Amino acid sequence: MVNRVKEVLGIEKPVIQGAMAFTSLSPLVSAVSNAGGLGVLGLGYMPKDASIAEINQTKKLTEKPFAVNAIMQEGIVEQADEVLTATKPPVVYADAMRLNGALCQKYFPRWHKLGMKIIVKASYLADAVTAEKAGADLVVVKGWEGGGHVSFESTMALVPQVVAAVNIPVVAAGGIVDGHSSAAAFALGAEGIEMGTAFLVADELPINDKAKQAIIAAGDMATAEVSYANDAPFRMIANNLSDQIKDLEATHLKAEAAQKEAGLDAKTIKMGMYQGDTQNGAIMVGQDLSLIKETKSVKQIIADVLQDTKNVLHSLENVEL
Structure with a gap:
């Protein structure tokens, strides 16, 4: 059977690396x-010139398809459009917690005309439907188990709903780090997987070693969901910072807390990931991080997950029902 994710994106393996701000x-x-997957540049709020430089550097390092994320929000997407028009990467990774259909209708045809494929990351069923209507080639469906910004529905609940509602290929994201979670995604109807946390311990990722070791050392229930005041909560390793944010939101009105938290994620990600301040910085990870036990090369991470996925799916053939 032809894998539509590989076919649409022109990649060798149905694996997408999540767009992680200031990290990917x-x-x-x-x-x-x-290694055969689809890397995604998490340029987020990076200045225009720096974004263009990062895209051009990626083109020097690989001749394979890669994606650039574009945040689909008024006041932000305009710069992304300028960057994409100037650089014409193979794939656009359109990202938004609540997808603006009008913005999609405006920009998707422009990007298609420039020869780019379009992925939409959706955390809600309605967003996946909107993405297909706007012409997206593929939708990544992220459940709340994932790291970074999260919504309120689990991967297990969300993925099959989207698979039943759209005709474009669906990629599952959120809590996928090994063969068992990957096999579950395919069993739910996904045709590919997206991983973020699993790649944070990759040898090729130049973040502070203290951040990688914090991920490896983390156990069950090691994450916290914070920053609900901004209606864009995110999941991170629980630490002093997450406790402070929770206290802030418990002792201030929502609008006041939102104002104090503005820009907090950008500042604290750099502290956690690059300065190695694992107590006062943010290390955004998914709930399954306790399954990550060691650093590996990107090639080995992908190979191990896919081989283990095949093993798990094969073992299910002998399950008696």
């Missing part, structure tokens, strides 16, 4: 693409 840059992205 050219070293990681090119390694994922060179």
Whole structure:
């Protein structure tokens, strides 16, 4: 059977690397693409010139397809459009917690005309339907088990609903780090997987070693969901910072807390990931991080997960029902 994710994106393996702000840059992205998956540049709120430079650097490091994320929000997507028009990457990774259909109708045809495929990351069923109507080639469906910004529905509940509602290929994301979680995604009807946390311990990712060791050392119930005041909560390793944010939201009105938290994620990600401040910085991870036990190369991470997925699916053939 033809895998539509591989066919649409022109990749060798149905694996997408999640767009992680300030983290998934050219070293990681090119390694994922060179290993047969789809690397995604998490440029987020990076300035225009820096974004263009990062895209051009990725092109130097890989001849394989890769994606650039575009945040689909008024006041932000305009710069992304300028960057995409100037650089014409193979794939656009359109990202939004609540998808604006009008923005999609405006920009998707422009990007298609420039020769780019379009992925939409959806955390809600309605967003996946909107994405298909706007012409997206593929939809990544992320459940709340994932790291970074999260919504309120689990991967297990969300993925089969989207599979039943759309005709474009569906990729599952949120809590996928090994063969068992990957096999579950395919069993739910997904045709590919997206992983973020699993790649945070990749040898090629140049973040502070203290951040990688914090991920490896983490156990069950090691994450916290914070920053609900901004209606864009995110999941991170629980630490002093997450406790402070929870206290802030418990002692202030929503609007006041939102104002104090503005821009907090960008600042604290750099502290956690690059300065190695694992107590006062943010290390955004999914709930299944306790399954990650060691650092590996990107190539090995992908190979192990896919081989284990095949093993798990094969073992299910002998299950008696």
